[in-house]
Amino acid sequence: MAGNFWLSSHCQQWLFDRQDLQRDRQIDYAVLTEDEYQKILIFYAGVIQAIGEQLKIKQQVVATATVYFRRFYTRNSLKSIDPLLLAPTCLYLASKVEEFGVISNSRFSTVCQNIGKANQGSNRLNNQFDPVVTSLLLAFEFTVKNKYGFAFQQEFPYKINNIFECEFYLLEMMDCCLIVFHPYRPLVQYCQDLGASLDKKEPAQMDAILQMAWKTVNDTLRTDLSLLYPPYLIALACLQIACLTLQKDFKQWFAELNIDLEKMMEIVKVILNLENRTLSRDQLIPTDFSLELHLFVHRVFYNPVLKSFTACGSTLLSIFPSRWIRLLSTVSASAGCC
């Protein structure tokens, strides 16, 4: 849907100032440093991305899911719902909203085979659930166990019903604002425009720039940028970075744009900072990510409650006394945090 960004809920309700974010995260910042908080979100952005790749979900859907994830935790403390449950829920809701709803049976069984659960998969397919959510769940179980086993000391604990229930909270907390605008489309448009102003002899050059910028846009999903700046600016900043990296000089073209260049440079700074600090692209996990920290978040916050939830056959809302957060901060401090 084309839609008008300027009239959209994205523009009117979901672009914040840094101060807004700071204030909204007070509860978490009371116990985590901003850096630690970001690392946790980066970690889960990585998990969502990994699942997306495994199920061959369109990048658009993955991006929407990641933005949902951030939006939820903008309004809520990390302790309100286990991120490990919110992540598949975001993906599921995004797949429905972006009309990715139909996953074919053959694709589904490929997924099951890939993750070595063919039998289990066909059993589950026969039950009454949507194949999309079933495969999502299987992929999470698999990934959590194999790829992120270091971070979770137990198997993926949630069931489809938990996802369905969590979906309600997600929808509500996002105020039912479902349409997310991404930098991808403006990026392609800008590239076309830029290409038109270029020498026609070098189409390959333009492709390289687009690819580079596209990857950079993917990286921005690990930052707060989608909550702070409109997508067209993010697209331009990524384009700028791509041009700098590939050492193309398009100063003239950028200068002619009628935009707030200062703001764009702010975005560029954030992205460069992200790359310097954390990213090794192949690993999806920030290199200096403190595993202990994450472990504590997960073990201390969620597991005890989970146990009781599963025991009652009931569900998810893991509400934690804030004292646990305080406890966490002391423990992680004493553990030295890598």
Place this chain on the structure above:
Amino acid sequence: MDPQASGGDGKSRKRKSVSPARNESSSSSQSSRNSFFKTHDREYVNSRDAPPGPSRPPQNNAPPQNGSSANSAAPGQRPNPPSNTNFEKYKSLSDITYPFMTDFSEYERCGKIGQGTFGEVFKAKCKKTNRTVALKKILMENEKEGFPITALREIKILYAFDNENVVKLLDICSSKASNFNRYKSTFYLVFEFCEHDLAGLLSNKAVKFKEGETKKLMQQLLNGLFYIHTGKVLHRDMKTSNILINRDGILKIADFGLARAFSHLGTKEKPNRFTNRVVTLWYRPPELLLGERNYTPAIDIWGAGCIMCELWTRSPILQGQNEQHQLQLIGTFCGSITPEVYPDIVNLEPAKHLSLPQNIKRDVKKSLEKHIKDPLALDLLDKIFVVDPSKRLDADGALNHDYFWEDPMPQDLAPKMRSLTQSNFEFTASASRQTQQANAPAHPPHPHPAPGNRAPVHNLNHGRPDAGVKGFFADRVF
């Protein structure tokens, strides 16, 4: 292009007037957030063990699980780090509030007015503003896919749309989870209220439209479709019961449960692959019946044509019993469907397995002449009922047709609508008729078209698979 500048005053959005709780201003959102977290900090024992009521004191009476509870903080107060801790305490589901969402109790339910694809529709009144609204209850009985995709589509598309001829989604509200609903809250979509739907109006023989009024109806319908299609959305469920008319004579297209957005019109290189199991059978265009998946907004125009005919005939013109029969009816109406009139048919795999009527001459105008005298109306219909979707008129083209620009000019519907004292809905009409016609045969043989005869309301329900009617969902995708 400064987002601050252009987005700034937009922050006071229409939705704010409906639910001040959603206010984005920092102070109030801060306070609502605080109250939210306060409730979270309160600790209840799970409802299954001890169902808490609102009057129940938070936790002092709660039987401690595992028998290890000692520390309980007063509600709303940050508990101090205790020496002895209780893992087993967590909050009751019934205590969850939706701080950003209007509560259902703000509306007063008046009566049921319809049965949509994903739930019942009620007339209701907002207690704060005294505004009459329509509440659409989102049924969660089908637990297969979580929050129903039909509701998601409606939410995402209608929040983005703002046009006089498209029904407005004012708000979304939820009822509190309690032990009456098994601790599951119900969501309601809050729409502006319209007094009538077109199916109800047409079944009421006392309502007669003048030529100018008919034109106005069609003009508004096409105008709404033009807006929808320009916004790159396909409605995919055009039918008279989805066309609402309020007492100011404004027509509104409703029910976007099957609608979907499209990013581009399908081309040969990059065709769309949508599901073709959409649109109620009687309003389904030939390309869908032939299995096309790369369809265009033209599918809605076909439906608009069917609706236009109904303004005269008062009952659906092409009432097929199944897809094959529907194609036959279209064949006798628009002439044989051959590669000459519809070149793309050779690419449609499903079409090869169908036997289509051959050697029938196209006769749209003649078969409608009995009911429609206006030659321009016939000409417009002739251009809408074109089998090849690429040659079918689009909404813009139809709006520019002479029909709307010749005397009698489109005429305001408000006087007529205000003269009606009773609401006309298909749901209420068919309910009363069903009692009247209890003895009538369930599926009377029904030659097409049946002028002025709205008798086969049963038949209507048969063809219009509304939820609840014999569980007939065959035409629906979901």
